[in-house]
Amino acid sequence: MATPLITRQGYERLKQELDHLWRVERPEVTRLVTWAASLGDRSENADYQYNKKRLREIDRRLRYLQKRLDGLKVVDYHPDQEGKVFFGAWVEIESEQGETKRFRIAGYDEIFDRKDYISVDSPMARALLKKEVDDEVVVKTEAGVFVWYVTEIEYEK
Incomplete structure (x- = not known):
């Protein structure tokens, strides 16, 4: 396992990524999934399938960042x-x-x-x-x- 140390700049960058994913990217992809689902047959809807996959990737990264940020020690x-x-x-x-x-x-x-x-x-x-x-x-x-x-x-x- 990697040593749980991080510089102040690195910690801030990870926090910014978390914030961007949560406040900007995830709501936009959720909106696209909802729109694509409203078009009907989801099994053949490429917009739905792609955005649903992207939403899973965002959620996975969000979980990782939240867990990782809690366990890191900032070294100044x-x-x-x-x-x-x-x-x-x-x-x-x-x-x-x-x-x-x-x-x-x-x-x-x-x-x-x-x-x-x-x-x-x-x-x-x-x-x-x-x-x-x-x-x-x-x-x-x-x-x-x-x-x-x-x-x-x-x-x-």
Whole structure:
């Protein structure tokens, strides 16, 4: 199971999605289902079938978001984190070959649709926790063992 941590920005984004689904999208799809049902034979009515399926998807996502938001712990920036890698940090690393990467260590619910976020549960994030600038980081994955160096640590305040 994913660690139930989330940044303040990620939590607000999930709350906005929940609100949008509940107040905007669900009422519109419900209206379309009602309209399509009034046309008669539902078994051959593509509008009815599609919108009924979409309504189930919305309801499933609403249930997930409500349950997930209740179980998440929001982690805000604290000045004691400065200089070390902790949850919510933007980290820049460099390999021995000169390849650089920059990403934010975030919660499981925040990494989707973001190529610059990694999960706190990933091998890279686990290896980086509590490291400082210029520290060597050894990351063990199924693909092998990789060595990186921390070049920069930033926090959104």
